[in-house]
Amino acid sequence: MDKLIAWMNGVYLPLEEVKIGYQDLGLLRGYAVFDFLRTNQRVPVFLEDYLQRFQESASALRLDMPLSEQAMRNVVRKLVELQPQAEMGLRFLLTGGYSEDAYTVQEPNLIISPVLIKPVPKTLPDAVKIITYPYERQLPQVKSIHYTMGILLQQEVKAANAFDVLYYSEQSVSEFPRSNVFIVNQQGILQTPANAVLKGVTRKHVIQAAANLLPVQEKNISLDELYSAAEIFITSTTKKIIPVTLVNDRVIGAGKPGLVASQLFDRLSAAEENYVQQFQW
Secondary structure (H helix, E strand, O other): OOOOEEEEOOEEEEHHHOOOOOOEHHHHHOOEEEEEEEEEOOEEOOHHHHHHHHHHHHHHOOOOOOOOHHHHHHHHHHHHHHOOOOOOEEEEEEEOOEOOOOOOOOOOOEEEEEEOOOOOOOOOOOOEEEEEEEOOOOOOOOOEOOOHHHHHOHHHHHHOOOOEEEEEOOOOEOOOOOOEEEEEOOOOOEEEOOOOOOOOHHHHHHHHHOOOOOOEEEOOOOHHHHHOOOEEEEEEOOOEEEEEEEEOOEEOOOOOOOHHHHHHHHHHHHHHHHHHHHOOO
């Protein structure tokens, strides 16, 4: 297989040669932000949205972005052209830099690296089971590298034969470690948590795809509302939309993927194909 090529601090190099020193605040303190997109026919899908969110995460942690948006686009363009595959992921990582006192932010390290991913579903995936857990991320609006709880709970997820864990608080369910959640309530309204969540790019485009299909609300959603939903589904960059039919062993709706999830999957796929066909660097 041809080598995967990454970019780090102005240099293109084989992925296996990318290295971060031990004094980097990303390693020492978990002080770093990232983002992740995927390519379709060598087009970075919804690139503008991911670049904007990456910049917003960096600004929230007061990290200076070394490149302008246009310079980022130029690097992404070359990286996509250099990869051996037309469909893959790209990860952006911006760290707090090398800090002698292990606390003071320095000149950030910026890495853009390719990621091999499984083929993206062409049709609505099979339904999954999820579990819930009481937890709220620190700075949830920031796509930071702090995934301690999600990784820690993998044993519970596996023990329950579940797909993932949904966080919740006294106010509302919020998000999965790497995905957003939607429900369709018994009145036929599409709802997604408004607060304490990272507002995903796929989440944004699902909301847009729902236009003229059903009403949409961004609001707090209680556990009781989750359990009584007619449909629940997950949204993510690599899976698009995944139906949920079991929550903590409680059957949701009719116990099978719902019509809204199927319709939105098709609309989201069409929006992506339209983006790919019209994309210009």
